[in-house]
Amino acid sequence: MDWRAIKFDWNRARAFLVTAEEGSLSAAARALGMAQPTLGRQVEALQEELGVVLFERTGRGLELTPSGLDLLDHVRSMGEAAGRLSLGASGRALALEGTIAITASEIDAAYLLPPIVEKLRSTASGLTIDLIAKNTASDLRRREADIAIRNFRPDQPELIARKINDVTARLYVSDRYLERFGKPLTVHNVAEADFISLWEPDTYLAGLVQAGLEIDRTNFTVLTDSHLVHWEMLKAGAGIGIVPEFLGETTSGITRALDGAYQAFTFPLWLTTHRELNTSRRVRMVFDFLADELGRT
Structure with missing residues (x-):
């Protein structure tokens, strides 16, 4: 191989690859943990070294030029090879540090x-x-x-x-919410209750309906894609939610909701x-x- 024929900086090639995959200089800079101006200079320098324009600016940000698209697969192969090299070196590390x-x-x-x-x-x-x-x-x-x-x-x-075990999750509710609900929570009045949705609401609803609860989309009065927000909203009394047993059973002021009216949810770990x-x-x-x-x- 004629190494003298390689006239570009491989770090700049990485900057090009990550920018192409992330879709913007700002996202690529965050992924690489560097300043956006520094990353931008690396991409500009690579274009000068190769003598081609890799990106063009549009109303949506950056788009690959035909030349950039042609080179992307080659640079992606370099990135995968670099990853294998890093994995191989890490895999042979002996120290417990x-x-x-x-x-x-x-x-x-x-x-x-x-x-x-x-x-x-x-x-x-x-x-x-x-x-x-x-x-x-x-x-x-x-x-x-x-x-x-x-x-x-x-x-x-x-x-x-390696499968470790199965995690059991159940419906839990705070004492604060039960006080506001004002009556015993049962399968007969669950349609009147508030639920906190986690993940995509329709998927979450489908799981609850499959478990035997007669509720619909209107029962979801709080929506979030964060597990921690879901848990904090439940503790604050915003509604009923699904929580792992290791958390729901050990937190003061939190009790099982509709216990025995549905089959517990099980997730592999x-x-x-x-x-x-x-x-x-x-x-x-x-x-x-x-x-x-x-x-x-």
């Missing part, structure tokens, strides 16, 4: 993991835990996290997963990591530690 990125839902990150992380740090003080709380799945193949705690089994062949990262001593140790601790919950 460094940063481990763990991603989990907001509820699990805020209420299930803190004592586990504290115990983990006591066991391996050289580790730094980067806890990513989000309700969408991080891409482990692109190193958005090292380990994921999920409620579904991944189907990508590059990932390995999976621990997932990249297959190559499984050869890392520190990732293996954290993975096994989480599996043991979460298995006790």
Whole structure:
């Protein structure tokens, strides 16, 4: 290979790739953790090095030019190769120190993991835990996290997963709401009750109707896509919501709603990591530690 023929900076190629995938300089700068002007200069410099225009400005922001589209697949292959290199190096790390990125839902990150992380740090003080709380799945193949705690089994062949247990969730309501409702809450008057929607309202409603509750869209008086907001609204007395048992059963002022009138909701709990990262001593140790601790919950 004639290395002298490569006349561009690979970091600038990364700037081009992330900008193309994120759709704007501002989003790409956030993804890379750098200032937008710096990223913009890298993209401009790459265009000068290659002698082509990669983006053109439109009313909606940036759009790839035909030349940019032609080059995108090549740069994407470079990005995937860089990811494999990083995974391979991380997978061979032996020290029980460094940063481990763990991603989990907001509820699990805020209420299930803190004592586990504290115990983990006591066991391996050289580790730094980067806890990513989000309700969408991080891409482990692109190193958005090292380990994921999920409620579904991944189907990508590059990932390995272990089912830890099943999490039971039920309908809960605050004492404050029951006082406002003014009468015992039963299946016969549930159509008069307020519910807090989580995720996409129609999907949430379908699950409740399938469970046997005779309610409709008008029962949803609060809508949110945040698990934490859902929980705080429930505690504040805004309505009825679905909460994991480990949270609902241990919080003062919160009781089960319509107990016995429906079948409890069950979600699997999976621990997932990249297959190559499984050869890392520190990732293996954290993975096994989480599996043991979460298995006790």
